[in-house]
Amino acid sequence: MIQFMPARNNGKIATTGVKRIEQHKDRWSAYGATAGILGISEKLSPNNLRRFEMFRDYDDAFLEEISPDVTIAKWKPNAVLFEEGAYLDLAFFIVQGSVEIYLQKMRNRQPQRRDKKPKNGSEIVFLSSMDFNLPAGSGMTLGAGEIFGEIGAMNGWPQSVTARTATECLLAQIRVPALRRMKRKSKTLKERLDKVYRERSLFAQLKTTALLQKCDDAFIEALAKRVELVSCDPNEVIATEGEAADALYLVRSGFLKLSQKLGEGEAAVSYLSKGMTLGEVELLLQDASNWTCSAASVEFTELVKISREDLRALLKKYSHVQKRLLESAVARIKETGFNRKHLGQAEFIQTSLEKGxxxxxxxxxxxxxxxxxxxxxxxxxxxxxxxxxxxxxxxxxxxxxxxxxxxxxxxxxxxxxxxxxxxxxxxxxxxxxxxxxxxxxxxxxxxxxxxxxxxxxxxxxxxxxxxxxxxxxxxxxxxxxxxxxxxxxxxxxxxxxxxxxxxxxxxxxxxxxxxxxxxxxx
Ligand code: SF4
Ligand code: SF4
Ligand code: SF4
Missing domain, CATH: 3.30.70.20 (Alpha-Beta Plaits)
Structure with missing residues (x-):
């Protein structure tokens, strides 16, 4: 049985659980929103957590470890959970009830679109942080079993929409460190989160990437269905110099460090940030060749992996993509060659990465x-x-x-x-x-x-x-x-x-x- 601590007790603050309640309340009110928590759970036991579907894949020891970062909260109807522009360190799973997602400015009838395009007869708004891309002038209602807030939270992006409870809701609130661990441990959860990302954001993110900007929607939609989404922990190796190059990687968030062997050690020759690609040198200039450098994530990094076959189709159809990738490949070769020869430059890149x-x-x-x-x-x-x-x-x-x-x-x-x-x-x-x-x-x-x-x-x-x-x-x-x-x-x-x-x-x-x-x- 889950015990909910009331947010208020006959108008007075409850004597236990106050800290967590007030911290949640303050967090929402700090965004200018009204706190609407009716009750919030104390730390949950593994058995209690397993009552909720998204925790059923995990064993007791794991659930015990993540439980401090999980809360089940009961929210009143019409409560603003977060507003556009807010930075969250948690994601919400809807256990019961429904939540409305909308753009505040549109609700106030003052639409300010960053970019728009017609799609299936309606307009889609492209949001910089890519959490949701909503039909212009309307919102979206999410129900039990759905997750939201996780894309912004896990990528360090501001939320692109406002979320409000449409009914009384029971929400599982999971902080990012726990969510990352859950995602790593459960293939099912990873697939589920990736599916949500594909449905809500991937099309727009690919469409707004400089490389693919001029490609038509149908092609990007087809590509979005086939690409692989890769989540990396800090210092995870993506490519090893000398091994077969398998795909083109597009950086969604985070950074990749590129390095090459030098004598007994290795030298940092470049780094890639959001929107940049890895693999054009190997797949375009020296088809079927090996990685010319090693690549590793500097921090939590998200990548889109485009297979060699999909890349071929892309290049066949769009000469501008080929031109752009070739330019990027030539620039990368020049840069890595220069940096390799000039050890001071390699040291500079290393310092830039280390010092952030x-x-x-x-x-x-x-x-x-x-x-x-x-x-x-x-x-x-x-x-x-x-x-x-x-x-x-x-x-x-x-x-x-x-x-x-x-x-x-x-x-x-x-x-x-x-x-x-x-x-x-x-x-x-x-x-x-x-x-x-x-x-x-x-x-x-x-x-x-x-x-x-x-x-x-x-x-x-x-x-x-x-x-x-x-x-x-x-x-x-x-x-x-x-x-x-x-x-x-x-x-x-x-x-x-x-x-x-x-x-x-x-x-x-x-x-x-x-x-x-x-x-x-x-
Ligand atoms: S996290 Fe920093 S800014 Fe926020 S309350 Fe604590 S000390 Fe203040
Ligand atoms: S460090 Fe410089 S820019 Fe920052 S608050 Fe002080 S004076 Fe202003
Ligand atoms: S330097 Fe530190 S305080 Fe400033 S934005 Fe970065 S993490 Fe925050």
């Missing part, structure tokens, strides 16, 4: 040859942020540049995962990731999650009051997470850069820009 520079949309670099250590950059930052600087002038060095410990405003901001209140979020301005002070409860989850030490916990000198929720914080010292917000609320741009009297603080938007900066100095 390829994640960055805005990385603060300081030219140490020119910098006088006056700290005007730090003071400029502090002056713009109530006396509290948002970065420290320290970090790793590469050649004569300091890679400052200031937020990179990552493509995949892992700091957002697990914030119980939604305080840290992507601002609606470019790629800016910001923290809303009033919502931050100082739990440090974001600081622990950020791989680049870009979040600092500040002491505020205050103590949480006795009526604070969650209860565990009562009487404890109040901490506040702080990070760079790119000075986006000012009209002068990054103060750290503008305040440097010697012009040696710069922000770069990509690894390529950093490379140009290095080249200028050499």
């Amino acid at each position: 520079l390829m994640q960055g949309n805005s990385i603060l670099m300081i030219d140490l040859d020119v910098c006088t250590r006056c700290d005007d950059c730090v003071r400029g930052c502090a002056d713009t942020h109530e006396g509290r600087p948002r970065f420290v002038r320290e970090g790793d060095k590469y050649e004569n540049f300091l890679i400052a410990k200031s937020c990179y405003h990552c493509h995949d901001p892992v700091c957002l995962v697990g914030c119980p209140t939604g305080a840290i979020h992507r601002a609606q301005v470019g790629e800016v990731v910001e923290i809303v002070d009033d919502l931050c409860i100082g739990c440090q989850a974001c600081a622990n999650n950020c791989p680049y030490d870009a979040i600092v916990m500040h002491e505020t000198g205050e103590v949480w009051p006795n009526n604070m929720l969650p209860e565990v914080l009562r009487g404890k010292e109040r901490l506040l997470a702080s990070k760079c917000d790119l000075c986006y609320k000012t009209n002068h741009g990054p103060a750290c850069v503008n305040n440097c009297p010697h012009g040696c603080a710069v922000r770069v938007g990509s690894v390529a820009e950093f490379q140009q900066l290095l080249a200028k100095k050499r």
Whole structure:
């Protein structure tokens, strides 16, 4: 029997389970939505979990391990579960009831389509994060047994739709680490999630890939049915130099590191990010040949695998695809050849991968040859942020540049995962990731999650009051997470850069820009 803790008890907060209830409630309300949880389960035993169909494939030991990351929640009707643009670290399985999925802007009768095309007489909206592609002006109703939210959650993308309960619902809420493990362990679940992805998103993702943009819909639809979806853990080997090349791989999310043997060891010769392909060199230029380099995932990475036969059909029908792949193959050969010869370049790629520079949309670099250590950059930052600087002038060095410990405003901001209140979020301005002070409860989850030490916990000198929720914080010292917000609320741009009297603080938007900066100095 599953015990549900009520969200409220005669108007008062229940004395047990409060923390989880309030964290869920805060999370939804932080997105501007109304909390609608009627009850939420305590930690579930393997037997209780197995009552729900999606957990039946697993043994007791496994279910015991994942159970802290699973909750069964009862939601009232018309409750917003999440809104467009929200970053989630969990997916929802509908156990009972139905959920409406829709585009907020359309519901408000102000459609703002990013891209559209006619399909079967109706319009389809292409959404950047590819969770759902909805017929324009309408929504979709999901029922028992369906899953949603998982594509955005597992890829680190914002949700592309708003989800609202249409009836009272019982939802299994599974955090990403547990979902990844479940997917890895159960072929059935992997097939099920892949099927959902194919039905809801794959067509649009292929269609919006630069390589396939000009291909007709019927061809892409047929291709979408045949491609294989490959999910990789960090450091998983996709291709081994010298072994037979089997397919063309398209990166859906994450990064692949390409390396070649060099003497006794190996050198990083390139990396591939979302939208890039692996295999064109081997399948086009040297048909039936072996991999010219090894490829491994840098982090959790999702790939689309196009077989040699499907690639042949694609090339036969579309000369522009062949032209594009040939250009890409030639560029790759030049790049890997150059990087192999210039060990400094291989080292640069390795550093970029290790330090996460390829994640960055805005990385603060300081030219140490020119910098006088006056700290005007730090003071400029502090002056713009109530006396509290948002970065420290320290970090790793590469050649004569300091890679400052200031937020990179990552493509995949892992700091957002697990914030119980939604305080840290992507601002609606470019790629800016910001923290809303009033919502931050100082739990440090974001600081622990950020791989680049870009979040600092500040002491505020205050103590949480006795009526604070969650209860565990009562009487404890109040901490506040702080990070760079790119000075986006000012009209002068990054103060750290503008305040440097010697012009040696710069922000770069990509690894390529950093490379140009290095080249200028050499
Ligand atoms: S805080 Fe860290 S993980 Fe988050 S966007 Fe900044 S650098 Fe990336
Ligand atoms: S410390 Fe970070 S994760 Fe915790 S509430 Fe504040 S912003 Fe969110
Ligand atoms: S961009 Fe603004 S907030 Fe970010 S480090 Fe520079 S001065 Fe500070």
